[in-house]
Amino acid sequence: MSRAPLSVTQLLAPGTETEQLRYALREVIDPELGIDIVSLGLVYGLEVNDRVAAVVLTTTTPACPLGQYITDQVRRVLLAGGAVDRVEVVITHEPAWTPEMMAEETKRVFGW
Amino acid sequence: MPPKIPRARLPLFIAALVCLLAGLWGGLLLLGLPLPTLLSTTAEGHGVLMALGFLGTVISLERAVALGRPWAFASPALAGAGGVAVLVSLPPVVGRLLLCAASIVLVVVYVVVHRIQPALHLRVMAAGAVCWYVATLFWLMGWPLPRLVPWIAGFLVLTIIGERLELARVAFLAPTSVRQFLVGAVVFGVGLILTTTTAAAVSTGVRVAGAGMIALAVWGSVHDVARRTVKIPGVTRFMAVCLLAGYVWLFIGGVIWLFAGDLGASVAIYDAALHTVFLGFVMSMIFGHAPVIVPAVLRVRLPFRPWFYGHVGLLHASLMVRVLVGDGLGSALYWRVGGVGTELAVLGFLASSVIAVRQANRKGRSA
Numbered sequence: 128m129s130r131a132p133l134s135v136t137q138l139l140a141p142g143t144e145t146e147q148l149r150y151a152l153r154e155v156i157d158p159e160l161g162i163d164i165v166s167l168g169l170v171y172g173l174e175v176n177d178r179v180a181a182v183v184l185t186t187t188t189p190a191c192p193l194g195q196y197i198t199d200q201v202r203r204v205l206l207a208g209g210a211v212d213r214v215e216v217v218i219t220h221e222p223a224w225t226p227e228m229m230a231e232e233t234k235r236v237f238g239w
Numbered sequence: 240m241p242p243k244i245p246r247a248r249l250p251l252f253i254a255a256l257v258c259l260l261a262g263l264w265g266g267l268l269l270l271g272l273p274l275p276t277l278l279s280t281t282a283e284g285h286g287v288l289m290a291l292g293f294l295g296t297v298i299s300l301e302r303a304v305a306l307g308r309p310w311a312f313a314s315p316a317l318a319g320a321g322g323v324a325v326l327v328s329l330p331p332v333v334g335r336l337l338l339c340a341a342s343i344v345l346v347v348v349y350v351v352v353h354r355i356q357p358a359l360h361l362r363v364m365a366a367g368a369v370c371w372y373v374a375t376l377f378w379l380m381g382w383p384l385p386r387l388v389p390w391i392a393g394f395l396v397l398t399i400i401g402e403r404l405e406l407a408r409v410a411f412l413a414p415t416s417v418r419q420f421l422v423g424a425v426v427f428g429v430g431l432i433l434t435t436t437t438a439a440a441v442s443t444g445v446r447v448a449g450a451g452m453i454a455l456a457v458w459g460s461v462h463d464v465a466r467r468t469v470k471i472p473g474v475t476r477f478m479a480v481c482l483l484a485g486y487v488w489l490f491i492g493g494v495i496w497l498f499a500g501d502l503g504a505s506v507a508i509y510d511a512a513l514h515t516v517f518l519g520f521v522m523s524m525i526f527g528h529a530p531v532i533v534p535a536v537l538r539v540r541l542p543f544r545p546w547f548y549g550h551v552g553l554l555h556a557s558l559m560v561r562v563l564v565g566d567g568l569g570s571a572l573y574w575r576v577g578g579v580g581t582e583l584a585v586l587g588f589l590a591s592s593v594i595a596v597r598q599a600n601r602k603g604r605s606a
Contacts, residue, residue, distance in 0.1 A: 158531050160409060161468050161475030167409075188405050189355045190364060192305040192535040199242045199538065223356045226408045237410040237467055 144175050144210060151208050152182075155200040157193070162236070164197060168228030171219065180211040185224045194218045242538045251300050251312070252537065254319025258292030259589075261326050263582050270578040271571075284325045286384060290391045290517060291338050292322020294525070295371060297532070298398055299345045302352070304536050311348045317341035332379065339375035342368055342394075359417070360405035363424060367397030370431065377435070385503050386441075388513060389434045389448055395521045396427065396489070400455050403463050403482070410464045420458050427451025442500035449496025452516070456490035474530050474543035477551075481527025484555055488519020491562070507566040510574070518581050519558050526551050526588050533592065540599035541592060550587035557581045 152170055153163040164170055164184070172183035182201055186194050198216045205214045226234075265285030267274055276282065284292075299314035321337030349365035370393030378387055404420055430448025433440045460466075460483070469479035492515035495508065502512045526547070533541040557580020565574025 158474050159406065159468070159478055160464065161471035161473070186305075187408075188358065188360065189352045190302060190305050190349075190361060190402075190405070192301045193531065194307070195242075195304065195538065196531075196535045220356050226411065229409065234411070237464065239411045 145173055148175060148180060148205060148208070148210060149173050151204055152201060154204045155197060157197075162233055164201075166230040166233040168230065169197070169224065175211060178211050179213045179215065180205050181215045181217070183217050183219055185219055187224050189220050244538055247312075248300065248304075248536060251296060251315045251319050254323055255293050255296035255300070255315075256589075258288045258296065258319070258322035258326065259585070262286075262288035262293060263585060266578070266582055270575050272575075272579070278326060278328055280326055280328050286388075286391070286513070286517075287325055287334075287338075288322055290395065291318060291341075291371065291375070292325060294395060294521065295338065295341060296322060297525075299341060299348070300536055301532055302345065302348050306348055306352055308351075311344070311351075314341045314344035314348060317344060335375055335379045339372065339379060342372035342375055346372060358405070359421075360401045363401030363404060364398050366424075366428065367394045367401060370394040370397060373431075373435075385509070386434070388502060389431050389445060392448075392513075392516050393427070393431045396452065396455065396516065397424065399485075399521065399524050400424070400459065403459055406464050407462050410462070410467060412462065416458070416462050419454070420462070423451050423454030423458050425451075426454060445502055446497050446500050449493045449498075452489055452493030452496060454493075456486045456493055459486045459489070477530070477543055477547055478527040480548075481523045481551055484551070485520045485523035485527075488515045488523065488555075488558070492516040492520065507569060507574075511562045511566040514558065514581070515562060518554065519562075522554060522581075522585065523551065526554065529588070529592055533596070539596050540603065541596050542599050544591065544595050547588075547591055547595075550584045550591055553587060554581055554584035557584060 149165060149170065152165050152173070155164045156162065157164060157167055157169075160167065167187075169185050169187070170182065171185055172181075174181045182205075184194070184197060184201065186197070198218065201216055202214045205211055229237075261277070261281060262285050264274070264277060265281040265283070265288060268276060268282035269285055295318040296315045299318055300312070303311035303315055317337050318341035321334045321341055324334035324337055345368040346365060349361060349368055353361045353365065370390045374387045374390035374394065377390070378384070407416075427448050428451070430444045430446070430451050433444030433447055436444070463482060463486070465479035465482040468475045469483065470476070471479075492512065495512045495515060496502070499508045499512060502509050530541050530543050530547075533539065557577045559577070560573050561577025561581060564570055565572075565577050
């Protein structure tokens with residue numbers, strides 16, 4: 128799976144801008160699990176309005192200190208793509224993340 | 240623009256580092272190296288400086304960052320100050336009180352986190368913080384440090400194993416595996432409690448706690464997600480290797496606790512019983528998690544470098560020399576060589592981390 132930054136070619140490709148940005152977020156990897164945050168189901172929401180991206184994220188537990196780190200990575204990846212000028216990130220634990228939220232392919236990687 | 244380093248966290252990190260370096264110096268003195276005693280407490284405070292001054296500060300800092308509320312940073316601030324107070328020979332009660340207060344704040348942090356999202360793994364980690372509290376409470380009551388060892392081990396083992404239980408959920412934990420985990424954790428906890436009841440029960444308590452450690456090590460070896468993530472190259476594999484190697488030492492430590500009973504029976508047993516757990520299990524986990532925790536806490540990049548395996552390899556190899564040959568066969572030379580090796584591994588870890596951060600920083604600026 129390609130994890131290249133969001134390019135102009137991608138922006139011209141089919142799919143909404145939001146879908147393309149969501150795809151770009153696959154570049155943000157949870158270092159401990161080696162899996163991207165989209166596949167882990169940690170991205171609860173993503174909207175783009177007037178070149179501003181609003182992202183709602185969670186962590187696997189509120190005791191996890193990686194929230195700020197992942198926020199920084201999300202900002203870096205989305206701004207690097209050039210499709211947005213500002214990224215607002217909110218971390219929430221409502222609803223609580225559960226492993227069932229992972230993508231089917233990711234579940235298979237972990238032996239479900 | 241790269242994220243700004245949160246400057247308010249730096250003094251906490253520096254206090255942890257001071258405790259670590261002083262703890263290492265004290266370790267060299269205990270190994271019998273002809274070095275000057277910097278302060279009267281340098282050797283005496285070795286264990287407390289390492290386990291509470293350094294690890295207590297780092298772990299509570301990690302939780303405070305996760306919760307993100309300013310008051311939660313009181314825990315690492317008190318732990319760091321407590322460690323430094325122990326080091327600089329303030330009246331003993333000062334350091335003990337500060338470290339005890341730090342544990343209370345940490346317990347409150349877990350209570351708040353648990354209210355956000357109740358979960359078993361959080362209760363396990365909170366039990367770890369309670370162990371820290373119990374250790375410092377008994378210390379305030381004048382108990383000697385060796386009697387506190389099981390509780391200090393309880394703090395670190397339950398904190399780490401609770402974290403691992405949380406991540407193990409991604410690999411579809413069956414109810415039976417959760418029950419197996421609980422059996423191990425409860426046996427371990429019962430052992431700790433037994434060590435504080437009557438003088439006659441101390442050995443039994445240590446044996447029971449050892450059986451609990453064995454059960455938790457076996458559980459981790461079977462169910463930890465590291466079994467799967469070790470196949471993913473880069474930092475993920477590095478972390479998994481550190482974790483899996485740590486379980487081996489937790490198992491060995493558990494066996495020593497189980498069969499020794501009296502940890503103070505000999506210097507060799509005491510040395511092996513403590514360092515299999517605190518160095519083999521805990522320090523290995525710290526090495527593995529540094530590439531994640533340092534960026535999370537300080538917002539600086541600490542990219543994985545293949546040479547990180549150097550200090551991990553040195554830690555485990557020298558610990559083998561220290562415990563198996565030095566303590567096991569009674570060779571003072573190998574005990575000393577292995578001991579110095581483990582210290583060099585920790586220094587190598589610090590140096591590798593600083594170099595990797597500086598390289599990433601330079602690259603970031605020139606990009």
